[in-house]
Every structure is written in structure tokens, then in C-alpha cells.
Amino acid sequence: MKEEIIIAGFGGQGVLSMGKILAYSGLMQGQEVSWMPSYGPEQRGGTANVTVILSDERISSPVLNTYDTAIVLNQPSLERFESKVKPGGTLIFDGNGFHKFPTRTDINIYRIDATEYAFANNAAKTMNMIILGGLLKVRPIVQVANVLKGLKKSLPDRHHHLIPMNEKAIQTGMELIQKVN
Amino acid sequence: MTTNEIIDPANLVYTKTKVMNDTPMHYCPGCSHGVVHKLIAEVIEEMDFQEKTIGIAPVGCAVFAYKYLDIDWQQAAHGRAPALATAIKRLLPDRLVFTYQGDGDLAAIGTAETIHAANRGENITIIFINNGIYGMTGGQMAPTTLEGMKSATTPNGRNIALNGYPLNITKLLAELPGTCYVTRHSVHTVANVRKAKKAIRKAFENSMEGKGTSVVEIVSTCNSGWKLSPVASNDWMVENMFPAYPLGDLKNE
Amino acid sequence: MNDSKKHTVKEVRLMKGNEAIAHAAVRCGCDGYFGYPITPQSEIMETLMELEPWNTTGMVVLQAESETASINMVYGAAGCGKKSMTSSSSPGISLMQEGISYIACAELPCVIVNVMRGGPGLGTIQPSQADYYQSVKGGGHGDYKLITLAPASVQEMADYTVLAFELAFKYSTPSLILADGVIGQMMEKVILPPFQPRMTEAEIREKCPWATLGKTADRKPNIITSLCLQAEQMEAINLRLQKKYRDIEDNEVLFEEFSCEDAEYIIIAFGTTARVCQKAVEMARVEGIKAGLLRPITLFPFPTTAISNYADRIKAMLTVEMSAGQMVDDVRLAVNGRIPVEFYGRLGGIVPSPDEVLKALKDKIVIK
Numbered sequence: 001m002k003e004e005i006i007i008a009g010f011g012g013q014g015v016l017s018m019g020k021i022l023a024y025s026g027l028m029q030g031q032e033v034s035w036m037p038s039y040g041p042e043q044r045g046g047t048a049n050v051t052v053i054l055s056d057e058r059i060s061s062p063v064l065n066t067y068d069t070a071i072v073l074n075q076p077s078l079e080r081f082e083s084k085v086k087p088g089g090t091l092i093f094d095g096n097g098f099h100k101f102p103t104r105t106d107i108n109i110y111r112i113d114a115t116e117y118a119f120a121n122n123a124a125k126t127m128n129m130i131i132l133g134g135l136l137k138v139r140p141i142v143q144v145a146n147v148l149k150g151l152k153k154s155l156p157d158r159h160h161h162l163i164p165m166n167e168k169a170i171q172t173g174m175e176l177i178q179k180v181n
Numbered sequence: 182m183t184t185n186e187i188i189d190p191a192n193l194v195y196t197k198t199k200v201m202n203d204t205p206m207h208y209c210p211g212c213s214h215g216v217v218h219k220l221i222a223e224v225i226e227e228m229d230f231q232e233k234t235i236g237i238a239p240v241g242c243a244v245f246a247y248k249y250l251d252i253d254w255q256q257a258a259h260g261r262a263p264a265l266a267t268a269i270k271r272l273l274p275d276r277l278v279f280t281y282q283g284d285g286d287l288a289a290i291g292t293a294e295t296i297h298a299a300n301r302g303e304n305i306t307i308i309f310i311n312n313g314i315y316g317m318t319g320g321q322m323a324p325t326t327l328e329g330m331k332s333a334t335t336p337n338g339r340n341i342a343l344n345g346y347p348l349n350i351t352k353l354l355a356e357l358p359g360t361c362y363v364t365r366h367s368v369h370t371v372a373n374v375r376k377a378k379k380a381i382r383k384a385f386e387n388s389m390e391g392k393g394t395s396v397v398e399i400v401s402t403c404n405s406g407w408k409l410s411p412v413a414s415n416d417w418m419v420e421n422m423f424p425a426y427p428l429g430d431l432k433n434e
Numbered sequence: 435m436n437d438s439k440k441h442t443v444k445e446v447r448l449m450k451g452n453e454a455i456a457h458a459a460v461r462c463g464c465d466g467y468f469g470y471p472i473t474p475q476s477e478i479m480e481t482l483m484e485l486e487p488w489n490t491t492g493m494v495v496l497q498a499e500s501e502t503a504s505i506n507m508v509y510g511a512a513g514c515g516k517k518s519m520t521s522s523s524s525p526g527i528s529l530m531q532e533g534i535s536y537i538a539c540a541e542l543p544c545v546i547v548n549v550m551r552g553g554p555g556l557g558t559i560q561p562s563q564a565d566y567y568q569s570v571k572g573g574g575h576g577d578y579k580l581i582t583l584a585p586a587s588v589q590e591m592a593d594y595t596v597l598a599f600e601l602a603f604k605y606s607t608p609s610l611i612l613a614d615g616v617i618g619q620m621m622e623k624v625i626l627p628p629f630q631p632r633m634t635e636a637e638i639r640e641k642c643p644w645a646t647l648g649k650t651a652d653r654k655p656n657i658i659t660s661l662c663l664q665a666e667q668m669e670a671i672n673l674r675l676q677k678k679y680r681d682i683e684d685n686e687v688l689f690e691e692f693s694c695e696d697a698e699y700i701i702i703a704f705g706t707t708a709r710v711c712q713k714a715v716e717m718a719r720v721e722g723i724k725a726g727l728l729r730p731i732t733l734f735p736f737p738t739t740a741i742s743n744y745a746d747r748i749k750a751m752l753t754v755e756m757s758a759g760q761m762v763d764d765v766r767l768a769v770n771g772r773i774p775v776e777f778y779g780r781l782g783g784i785v786p787s788p789d790e791v792l793k794a795l796k797d798k799i800v801i802k
Contacts (some may be wrong), residue, residue, distance in 0.1 A: 020621070023448055023621055024448055027446065027448050027623060032622075032623065033448065033621075033622065033623060034620055034621070034622050035448075035620060035621035035622070036616060036619070036620040036621075037619055037620075039473070039474055039559070039615070039619045059622075059709075060709050060710075060712035060713040060716060060788075061709045061710040061712065061713035061714075061787075061788050062616060062620050062622075062706070062709060063616060063706070063709075063710060063785045063787065064787070064788070065787035065788070065789055065790075066789075154448075231649060232648045232649055232650055232651065233648045234648065234649075235514070235646050235647075235648065237510075238659075244661060247655070247657045247659065250655075251649060251654075251655050252648075252649050252655055253646035253647065253648055253649045253655050253656045253657070254646065254655060254656075254657045254658070254659075255509070255510060255513045255646055255657075255658040255659070256657070256658065256659035256660070256661055257506065257509070257510075258506060258509075258532055258533060258536050261502065261503070261506035261509075261533070264498070264502075264503040264504075264506035264507045264509075264510065265506055265507065265509055265510030265513070266510065267496070267503075267507055267510070268466060268468060268494075268496075268506075268507035268508070268509075268510035268511040268518070269510045269511065269513070269514055269646070271466070271494045271496065272465055272466055272494055272511050272514055272516050273514060273647065273648075276647075276648055293499055293500060293502070293503065294499070294502075294503050294506070297498075297499035297503065
């Protein structure tokens, strides 16, 4: 099994940490993982993206130009990465603020309105976990149990009380995600 | 007195400190370096620190300081002695670590290293030889060269409009909270030599007590660079250098 | 260390390459780190400051006022026989070159890490490999070499930190870890090296009899210097250095091969670029192109013999770098005109993609 994922959005949307949680989850189930962020000033309010690879084999290139799955959380990221999803691959987008929508017909496109949900339910801090839940519904590449184990591993002890909230967010995401093509 | 009487230890009135070896010095006759070297060596012996001292030699005339004092030495790149001393003292806190630097080394190319080591309050001693000139390279202008003073690169005298002002870096160092003892001396008379030695001893003791950075400036002559006889150099120093760089403690905490 | 025993069990961690260097440094008994912040490697010092090794191993970590001060602090520490290191990225490494030349001449062991970014000048903070010449062809003034290790994974960032110190002390010479922004910033699995205690002063006096720890009554003063005004003596020092570099060339070459056994075309690449090229080789193989990859791990000493041997067996080579073509010079010297050696590179902070490399392989060498 090998899954090559790009997650892209605005800095502050939790793009890098979502990637980190995925990577930790892969680690928990014994996979090879790589997490390669865009770095520097891009993190500070501009566009941030992270490439996450989960694989049963040694990972060669951590830098890719085509992906099995793209998660795009803003318009520029959709424009940049829609064309880079492999045919038959998966594109997940959060429609908040979008004025142009994905058009490809040779990939599986899903919409998850996590931003809208998070604001309506005062759950902004777990927005990226909602999206992760959506991803795991349509691409069950890691088990939810391993996500929670990964969270436990990556979060400092003082934040462990937040894990149940994150688990709930994953469930919410699984319910929110919808196929659009 | 017969020769035997003279060499009889009972009649000994002076002996060279064992911290200094017998290597002939390369310094010009009349240069202040030799005297300052001797004072450092004597203080190290008196403190019984020969086995616990690491000196940092600069670039400049004193680059070869390591030839004359029988202690462990590191020779630094131009201006970087305080950086070396910082690391050595932090890794070997029970050692006595001092730098020996000239005005070009300390106050021009090494200004950043000097100020930051002093500002961190590194427990080191900086011995600063200020003769207002680059002796080693042939008498060019130094940061401490006085206004109107001639040098190889200020043949008509230091012109403020062209070359800027003489830098009183010791005064600046005294302003820093990291320094505990900043003092200015000379070695042109016996009395001044004695005072300078006391200052060096105090600085070394401060370093070992962890009080912060101590700076001992020695206003010095460079008769070769100044193109004066040793005696005339001393007079010129008293007349011209001392008003710009007055002797005494700038800070003693 | 009392704490160290708890950590001897091999544990798989997920961390950035920069973080792995910091952890490995503490674990391998490093005595002192001196650095100045610069992207994309600031996590090295940040991690060390979080680890607070001064409370456990006694390691000193100090943020210096400049890269110039950092490298000279390393000189001072190394002159005392202490395991010392610094890290920076390209512009900062340029600033250190004076100190590196002095350290090489004074024959002091230390480790320097360069997490390369795109230049010249202030350039970009994105990954690059354009400091190859600076690393292996000099950098500072004079005839000297740095043992240069090029990691290609987070695991190797940790492993080569340990190895770099070992080689530095074995040959009493500075080692350079030449990484790039990708390896510094990416997270991968890593098994950290076991804890080794720092050298005691008695051990340093035995292993490094030249160290300036204070002159004991039984020996002459130790003097660390790179100054020697007598040209004949300076030539002798140079010849001694050169002999050391030949010994390093004879004994320390490291490289890795991938799919080279039956290859007709071989890509030569190091660091991150080698990972990209490995993927390109996998893609080429799917298309039936017999491609392989040779990854130099030591850039000095360079795997000249291994590359030369392939020149008699294969049709052509492609060197891929994140530069305008620097290592390709050394590949061409090894091949010495026997087969074509082509070059493909991206500049200024762009990482080539596997597709691009595959296309370059096909366009530049396979069709010929």
C-alpha cells in the first residue's frame, strides 16, 4: 500500500498539523512515512501545503508532482493541485469561500463543509480533524484507532484531555463528507 | 661582589617568573608588550594557575604571545579571541581564560565578538593593548588612532571627516551590564607597572569568582610605528594618549 | 548519565531532519553547540534549547552573535578536545569560511552542518545544493578539505551526526554534514542513536594530547595555531594535511547504489535529489529503461573509483543536482571522457520532480 497525499490551504487552517497527525497515524501502524511541508514565510498567513506519504515500502522521493489524494482548503490550492491528482485519484475540498469548483471527471471529488460546520458549532480548533474524518471515510488509509494513538503520541500530556473532542470531530467529518461527481 | 656571591640564592633580589620561558622576544626595544607579558606571567604564578590557564593570542604583534608564556594557548583569527574564550570558559569553567588583544583586533575587526562576549558577562579577562596603531602590518591607522596622528594610512594625520573619530571602546565596554571591572593602565613607569599588575590580578580573580567580564586596557607605545625613540614615545603617550584615554578605573563592581 | 539508561531501547520517533541532528548530537556526547539562527535550519538550535542538555549531559548550547562568532567558538571548544559543532544555512556558512580554514589548518575535530538554501546572495530559503563547490573544493582560503557527508533521509541526519564526529576525531579534521532544506524540514521515522557519555577530561588528555586543557607539569605548553611564517615549515604542514586527505580518500568513501546491477544508464545524485532520482529510476524501469542510481554519500572523499568502474560497463550517465551543475565536474573527471555525462538541474530553490528527471533521462541520454 502506498498513498501520496497533498494537503493545501491558508496558513492557520491546520494544514501542517493535519499532515502530522496522518504521518503519526501511519507510524502507529508500522508504515514508512514522510511529511514534507512548504516552509518559511509561507506558513505565516500565506498558502501552506504539506506532502504526506504513507507506504509499506521505503519511500523514495518525498517531493512529488502528482498525488493519489489532494485535500484543498482554499481557492488557490484548488487551482494549483486539481490538475496534479492522478487519474482515478481523490480530491477533497472545503467549499468555504470558493467561487470556482473542481471540474475534472476522471477523479473522485468530494466536498466537506468543515469550516461552515466548525463556525456554526464553535469547533474551529478541530476543523482539520473534521476534514481528516472526511478523508478517512472515503480513503480509509489509516485506522481511527491509530489516529488516536498518534494524537496521544504527538500531543504533550497536558493536551491529552482534548483527544475525545478530536475523536468526535473525526466522526463528524465522516458524516459531513459528500461525493459531488 | 664576586660572581659566586651574585649567584648565591641568598643574595637574589629578582628572579624571572617560571611561567615565562627564555625564548627571545620578537618585540621591538621599548615596546610595552614585553612588560605586560611579564605581568601576566607573574600573576599566573602568584595565583598558582599555570596548570589551569588558557590564553588566547590575537592577530597583531602579540600573535606570538604563545611563544613566551609557558601555558596552554590558542591563537585566534583576527578579532575572534573573545569567541574562542567564551567557548573555552563555558566548557572548562574552573580554568582561567584570558584574551590578549590589540586595538585593531579588539576594536575594529573584532568589535562584535568583544562587545557580545562582554555583554554576556563571560567570566573571562580581556587584556587590551592600545597603542593607537597597527604595529604588525607596518603602522596603519587603528580605531584608536588619535585625531591628527600620522600613520601609514593617514600620512597627513587622522582626519575626522575622512576617517571618523577615535573609538573609546573601553568606555563603551564599561557601559555594559556584563562587565564587572573595566580599568585603564600603562606600563611606562615603575609605579604604573605595579598598578597594572594589581589590575591584572584583580581581573583574573574576578574571572575565577564568576563575576563577569573584566577588561584591562594598557595604553601602550609603539615606537617603531610612531617613529619615535622609546623615551620620546613614552613622553608622546603621556602628552597625547592619556588625555584621550585617561588612566584609572572606569568600572569596579 | 543516569538518565541515559532509560533511553537505550530503540524507539521509532517521527521528527524533522533538523530535530534529528539536535537529538543525535546530545546522544553522541557532544560537548558544545554554537549557532546563529537562519532558515531552514533554526530547529537545530531550537530543539537543543528545548532539550536543555546542560541539565542532563552537561552539553553547552549557546546562541552566538553571528556565524563568525559561532565557528570561532567551535574553534575554541575543539581546541580543548571537546566535541563541538555548529550549524547554519548557505549564507551563514559563507560567513564561517574564515574560521573553517583556520580549523582545518589547526587540525581540530568538529562538525559543521549546512542545510543548504538557494543562492547566491541572500537568495531564497528553499532547498538547494549549490554549495557543493564551496563544500568540497575549498570554501575558505588555502589547500584544505572537509570530510563531507550528504544525508538523504532524517535517519541519516541522525546517523551522520554521530559518524561526522567519529571521522572528525579519527582524522583530527572538520567534518561537514551537507544537507538541504527538504531533509532539514521533512519529518520521517528515525531511530535515534544510543546515548554515549561525554568524554571525561582524562579521556580527552589521552585521545587528544594536543588539547589546551591547561599545561600540566609533565608536558610542554599546547598551542593551537594555524600560523607558521616559515614557508618551508608551512609546506610541511600542507604536505601532512594532503597525506591525511589521501588517507581519507583511501578509507572513507561511502556511496549507495540502486538498480545498478544491469543498468545501461546511471543517474548520479546526492541528498534529496537522489531520492527524487530513485523515484525516476523506478518509473524508468516500468517503461523498460534500464536505469540505475548511484548516490555519493561522502562528497569528499568522492566515490571516483565506483563511478569510473561503471564507465566501462554502461552507455551514459546523467548527473542531477539542485544547482547549475557542480558535482557533474567530479563525475566527468571520474569518467574521463569514456561515456557521455549529461547534466540536469534546477536552480534557486526548486526541487526537480521525478517526472522532470525521467524526461531528462530520456531526452538527454537514452535517445543518444
